[in-house]
Amino acid sequence: MxxxxxxxxxxxxxxxxxxxxxxKQKDVTYTEINLDEQPEARQQLVELSGQMAVxxxxxxxxxxxxxxxxGFDMPKLAxxxxx
Amino acid sequence: MAxxxxxxxGAHWCPDSQRVKHWLGEHDVNYVWKNVDDSQAIxxxxxxxxxxxxxxxxxxxxxxxxxxxxDDELAxxxxxxxxxxxxxxxxxTIGAGPTALAxxxxxxxxxxxxVLLEKGVVGGLAATTDLIENYPGxxxxxxxxxxxxxxxxxxxxFGALIELAEVSSIKDEGQYKKIITSNGTYxxxxxxxxxxxxxxxxxxxxxTEFYGRGVHFCATCDGAFYRDKRLVVVGGGNSAAQEGMFLxxxxxxxxxxxxxxxxxxxxxxxxxxxxxxxxxxxxxTTTDEILGEEGKFVTGVRxxxxxxxxxxxxxxxxxxxxxxxxxxxxxxxxxxxxxxxHGFVETDRTLQTNISGIFCAGDVRAGATxxxxxxxxxxxxxxxxxxxxxxxxx
Ligand SMILES: Cc1cc2nc3c(=O)[nH]c(=O)nc-3n(C[C@H](O)[C@H](O)[C@H](O)COP(=O)(O)OP(=O)(O)OC[C@H]3O[C@@H](n4cnc5c(N)ncnc54)[C@H](O)[C@@H]3O)c2cc1C
Numbered sequence: 147m148x149x150x151x152x153x154x155x156x157x158x159x160x161x162x163x164x165x166x167x168x169x170k171q172k173d174v175t176y177t178e179i180n181l182d183e184q185p186e187a188r189q190q191l192v193e194l195s196g197q198m199a200v201x202x203x204x205x206x207x208x209x210x211x212x213x214x215x216x217g218f219d220m221p222k223l224a225x226x227x228x229x
Numbered sequence: 230m231a232x233x234x235x236x237x238x239g240a241h242w243c244p245d246s247q248r249v250k251h252w253l254g255e256h257d258v259n260y261v262w263k264n265v266d267d268s269q270a271i272x273x274x275x276x277x278x279x280x281x282x283x284x285x286x287x288x289x290x291x292x293x294x295x296x297x298x299x300d301d302e303l304a305x306x307x308x309x310x311x312x313x314x315x316x317x318x319x320x321x322t323i324g325a326g327p328t329a330l331a332x333x334x335x336x337x338x339x340x341x342x343x344v345l346l347e348k349g350v351v352g353g354l355a356a357t358t359d360l361i362e363n364y365p366g367x368x369x370x371x372x373x374x375x376x377x378x379x380x381x382x383x384x385x386x387f388g389a390l391i392e393l394a395e396v397s398s399i400k401d402e403g404q405y406k407k408i409i410t411s412n413g414t415y416x417x418x419x420x421x422x423x424x425x426x427x428x429x430x431x432x433x434x435x436x437t438e439f440y441g442r443g444v445h446f447c448a449t450c451d452g453a454f455y456r457d458k459r460l461v462v463v464g465g466g467n468s469a470a471q472e473g474m475f476l477x478x479x480x481x482x483x484x485x486x487x488x489x490x491x492x493x494x495x496x497x498x499x500x501x502x503x504x505x506x507x508x509x510x511x512x513x514t515t516t517d518e519i520l521g522e523e524g525k526f527v528t529g530v531r532x533x534x535x536x537x538x539x540x541x542x543x544x545x546x547x548x549x550x551x552x553x554x555x556x557x558x559x560x561x562x563x564x565x566x567x568x569x570x571h572g573f574v575e576t577d578r579t580l581q582t583n584i585s586g587i588f589c590a591g592d593v594r595a596g597a598t599x600x601x602x603x604x605x606x607x608x609x610x611x612x613x614x615x616x617x618x619x620x621x622x623x
Contacts, residue, residue, distance in 0.1 A: 159450040160356035160374050164349055168393050181453070188454065198454040198526065198547070199441040216441040220348055220395060221411060 148227055150206040151176040154191050158182075161218040162201040168220065172229045233307065235260040238275040239286035241623045245297050246286040252300050254405045254416050255317040258307060262404065264623050318344045320615055321408055321417035323396045324557075326353020327601050328591025329423035330380040331608030332615070333389035339616060344417075345384075346410055348395035352377020353425050354592070355601050359449045359475045362497075364601050373449070376601070396424075399564050401584050404622070418622065419615045422566070422574055422582070422589040423608065426554035426599075431463060435519030435527075436550070443527025443547045444519055448472040451547075457481045458546040461530050463516045469551035470494035470502055476549060477507045484543050485510045486532055519548055556593045569595040579614045580607065586622070588615055 151169070153176055155162035169176050179187050181200065195202050195214055203215045205226045213226045235253075237260050239246030253260055263271045265285060275287050278294050288295040290306050298306065320336050322329035325347035336343045350356045356377035362370040381391065394412030399420060408415040428446045430436060436444055445451040452475060460480040462473040465487030471494075473485055485502070490512050492499050502508055511532070518531040520542065527547055533540040556572045567575045567583040573595035580588050590607035592599050597607065 156450070156453060158359065158372075158374065158453075159447070160350045160352065160377065161447070161450055163356075163374065163378075164351065167351065171393055192454075196524075197441045198443065199445060199451045201450075218349060220393065224411070 148174075148205045149208050150204075151227070152179065152204045152206075153177070154179050154181060154187070154195075154200050154202045156181045156200050159200050165201050165203060165218045165223070168218070168223065172227065174227055174229070233291045234289075235291075236263060236289040237261070237286050238263050238265055238271065238288075239623075240264060240266050241620075243285050248300075249286050249288070249298070249303065250404075251317060252303055254418070255315055256304075256307070257315060257402070257407070257416070259403050262623060315407070315414040315416045316344070317405070317416040318342050319417065319619060320344070320419050320421065321346060321406075321415055322421040322423050323399070323408070323560075324353065324423040324425055324591075324593075325351045325381075325391050326423060326425045326591060326604065327355050327377070327380060328353075328425070328604040328608040328611075329421060330377075330384045330389075331605035332421055332423065332590065332612040333384040334380075334387060335609050335612030336615065337384065337387035337389045340388075341616065341619065343389050344415070345389060345391045346394045346396055346408070346412075346415070347391060348393070348411075350377070351381050351391055355604075357447055357449055358471070360471075361601060380605075396560050398560055398562075399566075399587070401565060401587065406586060418586065419618055420587045421611055421615065422558075422561070422587065422593060423591045423611075424557035424560075425592040426556045428550065429553045429555050431516060431550050431552060433516060433518055435521065438523075439519055439521050439527050439548075442525070443521060443545075445547060445549050446551075448475045448549055452476050452479050452549075455479050455547050459544065460484075461486060461516075461543060461545045461548045462551065463530075463548060464551035464553070465489055465492045465494070465510075465512075466551065466553060467494045467498065468554075470498040472549060472551055473508060474498065474501050474505065477505055480507065483508045484530075484545065486514045486516050486530070486543075487512050488515055488535075489513070516548075554592070554599075558593060571595075573597075579617075580611045581614065581618070586618060588618075 181188050206212045265272050284296050319342040322345045325345040333343045355373050358373035360370050394410040396410050398409045400407040405416045406420045456479045460483045462485045513535040515533045520529040521527040529542045529544045558572050574589040575595045576589050588611050590611040591604040
């Protein structure tokens, strides 16, 4: 199981809802950073990930390695989460 | 398991007949179904095998007769100690867009056990559309995500199960269909293909390299990153027009690049585009390349005026691509389901494909009108046709 899962979302983004729904079905706890509620996080996301898109999902493993997915890519998430 | 010749004599209304069929479906066993209500000849045939024992279900397994066997007896008779079980249901829909959700609302209300398999967003493309103005019943329009969530809640209220899985192939096993997914194997008595379509790519240099860093396919997802920035929208159809208008909420200016010489959108949308002071439409213009510094963000688009042949760079911070849709039918490659020359699924008037028990509705169906209202209409029709089919096969 991954150590930490963080997802950047916005209210209108359906793929963000889909990703969160997937975490729920797989019992994955996650931290959500909603860019509509925290507009200042927008710049942070761009700097951190080099992305201007949501959802961006950061998965940190026990060994500290980190993987990033842009969009809702179920197979990639499944393998990163080991579910 | 080596397949044996298996005949079941039974009836629709008989719970044990249904139980036995369910078990066989779950264990991937083919059989011939003989409904004793259909004719006296079938009853006589059964009685000749059972020494006149008049009980159903009666099974003839390679000449061995079993009368109302328990599940364990069935397993023993078929020499199948433990095989990977498959998730068996009455109806499985592939996709959980508006079409499949409408189908599920109808089937589950009739207590037909229905599972929807979805690889992306529940609510499909409709969920990613910002505002739907032409869906009947909402005088002020309705947000796509809101409509999608309501459809989902309505279907789930009647017992529909939505499972997140990508379907990679389906196979006709006669009495039931086998569905291979990223989440294991499913079996169903009837299948609905409702996989809709996905955005076409431009296939120009820079498109893949800058995906998420200036190249986008979803305005409701990523539009807000472009507050007070310049954007290019590629495409001239309804989606491009609708999404282009949505993006004027954020962008300071939008260049719309249209390959043809007019917009192929509804009159209302065309008027909105024409009267927007934020949008400049460039007709007869091809989009040839998306430019930017390697590893950084998009800075421009190279475009060519087809009439003058002149090529130029339009400076921009982002590009939203809406150049049409491709039907999601790649997973049907080896299924035997007939597609038309564009890859859409062909059906008859009852929305059944060339394979009995496999139905298709919504955007992915050849001849569909690609509107949410018609998608849910087709979904409802498919549900009624599926119900009839299930009654027929008993
Ligand atoms: C930008 C845009 C704006 C639009 N605006 C309007 C509008 O204003 N009014 C209107 O009426 N219509 C509009 N439409 C059209 C409308 O979205 C579609 O007609 C409708 O969504 C079709 O529903 P569907 O269920 O057939 O397909 P979809 O909504 O495409 O749903 C299909 C689902 O199947 C899933 N799927 C695909 N392949 C697989 C697989 N192998 N395994 C599992 N799941 C799979 C997909 O992830 C998807 O969720 C718009 C479309 C777009 C793109």
